[in-house]
Amino acid sequence: MITLASVTKSYGDGADALREVSLAIGKGEFVCLAGPSGAGKSTLLRLLLREDIATSGQVLVDGTDLATLAREARQAYRRTVGFVFQDFKLLPARTVFENVATVARVMGVARAQQWRRASMLLQQVGLQHRMEAFPQQLSGGEQQRVAIARALMNEPSILLADEPTGNLDRALSLEVMDIFRDINASGTTVVMATHDQDLITYINRRVVRLHHGQIVGDRGVA
Numbered sequence: 001m002i003t004l005a006s007v008t009k010s011y012g013d014g015a016d017a018l019r020e021v022s023l024a025i026g027k028g029e030f031v032c033l034a035g036p037s038g039a040g041k042s043t044l045l046r047l048l049l050r051e052d053i054a055t056s057g058q059v060l061v062d063g064t065d066l067a068t069l070a071r072e073a074r075q076a077y078r079r080t081v082g083f084v085f086q087d088f089k090l091l092p093a094r095t096v097f098e099n100v101a102t103v104a105r106v107m108g109v110a111r112a113q114q115w116r117r118a119s120m121l122l123q124q125v126g127l128q129h130r131m132e133a134f135p136q137q138l139s140g141g142e143q144q145r146v147a148i149a150r151a152l153m154n155e156p157s158i159l160l161a162d163e164p165t166g167n168l169d170r171a172l173s174l175e176v177m178d179i180f181r182d183i184n185a186s187g188t189t190v191v192m193a194t195h196d197q198d199l200i201t202y203i204n205r206r207v208v209r210l211h212h213g214q215i216v217g218d219r220g221v222a
Ligand SMILES: Nc1ncnc2c1ncn2[C@@H]1O[C@H](COP(=O)(O)OP(=O)(O)O)[C@@H](O)[C@H]1O
Pocket: 011, 016, 017, 035, 036, 037, 038, 039, 040, 041, 042, 043, 044
């Protein structure tokens, strides 16, 4: 489903952020991208989100080379991918419901239908009672759960997460991992970057280890 073929990414200054990386991820896999800060994890996720393109090599998703996507195709592709960031990136002046429903609203989905799907997702992350709250009225863990519900609004086939628990304490981090596990169990491919070895151990799935832009380890399910 996802294939990186000899992907190099350089930003023009210093060493390559990714160097000749080749990797295949199957549909429905849960992959932890591990490695220290600067290893290239975020760069790899940005290529998969098509926020950026490889300097050389190919990034293929379902056979399509992401570099070839023109503006509209790129937007359509990005709607099939959910993304969760370390810092949540919620809109502070919007309610929880509005944050979750934003993309559906932009796409012209009827409000009643937006409400139904948002309620269902917020229930899944345990926040259906906070739909009218504003982000600053929620804890960090709750805000990240809102961001996860938002990422799932379009029923993405791939969920990408970049250090999703970086701003959360241990208990909340494990809660987020349990949610990711459920999402993955329902068929969504999950690729999560983290430098947190405890989380990797907890999740106990495939681990692709990066160091200085290269894959230095790829361990399957224990
Ligand atoms: N926009 C950018 N411009 C220049 N260099 C960058 C940029 N983004 C990342 N880098 C560099 O690429 C390397 C990999 O960074 P990154 O992918 O963010 O690693 P990680 O997420 O594993 O910490 C680092 O050396 C970083 O400084």
